[in-house]
Amino acid sequence: xxxxxxxxxxxxxxxxxxxxxxxxxxxxxxxxxxxxxxxxxxxxxxxxxxxxxxxxxxxxxxxxxxxxxxxxxxxxxxxxxxxxxxxxxxxxxxxxxxxxxxxxxxxxxxxxxxxxxxxxxxxxxxxxxxxxxxxxxxxxxxxxxxxxxxxxxxxxxxxxxxxxxxxxxxxxxxxxxxxxxxxxxxxxxxxxxxxxxxxx
Numbered sequence: 001x002x003x004x005x006x007x008x009x010x011x012x013x014x015x016x017x018x019x020x021x022x023x024x025x026x027x028x029x030x031x032x033x034x035x036x037x038x039x040x041x042x043x044x045x046x047x048x049x050x051x052x053x054x055x056x057x058x059x060x061x062x063x064x065x066x067x068x069x070x071x072x073x074x075x076x077x078x079x080x081x082x083x084x085x086x087x088x089x090x091x092x093x094x095x096x097x098x099x100x101x102x103x104x105x106x107x108x109x110x111x112x113x114x115x116x117x118x119x120x121x122x123x124x125x126x127x128x129x130x131x132x133x134x135x136x137x138x139x140x141x142x143x144x145x146x147x148x149x150x151x152x153x154x155x156x157x158x159x160x161x162x163x164x165x166x167x168x169x170x171x172x173x174x175x176x177x178x179x180x181x182x183x184x185x186x187x188x189x190x191x192x193x194x195x196x197x198x199x200x
Contacts, residue, residue: 013069013102013122015039017114025058029065036066039120044105045075056088056097063100069122070103071136077108106136113138 016038021031023043029035042058055072062070088103090096104122114120114136121137 011102011124013039014119015068016117017041017071017120019114019116020058020062024053025061026053028061032065035062037068039069039071039122040065040067041071041073041111041114043073043075047075054089054091055103056091059088059099059101059103060091060097063097067101069101071114071120071122072103072105073111073114074105074108079107080109081107104136110136 018031018034018038018040020029020035020040020042022029024046025040025042029040040062042062044055045052058072059070088097088099102122102124104124115138119139121139123137
């Protein structure tokens with residue numbers, strides 16, 4: 001559900017999702033640089049008996065951080081449906097907050113599907129003049145491909161590590177061959193001489 005008016009039916013807002021820090025956005029966001037230009041997920045509440053933080057405060061901090069949309073996440077893990085319509089009320093000082101970006105509220109049980117740093121889509125459909133129904137869609141994420149120079153650097157790192165491992169293996173093999181040297185000998189015993197050494 002959304003409190004942002006005048007959204008055209010079927011409107012889709014797409015972008016990378018980032019969780020707000022702090023989660024309830026009760027203060028200006030600590031990770032504003034990550035939120036800027038992205039969709040931000042903010043927890044509703046905190047739940048009683050902690051003092052609550054209104055949607056207006058959360059929305060204001062999200063907009064100041066440059067978010068393109070907000071996904072509010074309910075805190076009631078037992079709720080199977082919405083029992084009240086979310087609304088952006090005046091701030092504690094009485095001033096109004098203009099909703100300049102789309103916002104929505106999802107149930108707590110659906111929060112597990114949100115993926116940090118993944119692409120998400122907020123799709124809205126007309127319902128009432130002040131609020132719209134819709135859903136949050138998480139498209140199949142594309143596999144990230146390495147650039148040629150990144151792939152070359154990764155392969156060089158792999159072969160360098162393998163050469164170091166091989167060197168360590170050679171040293172280990174040399175140390176295991178020391179059993180061939182008798183205590184009073186100055187030269188290693190040849191393999192052909194092992195047949196003439198009796199074991200007591």
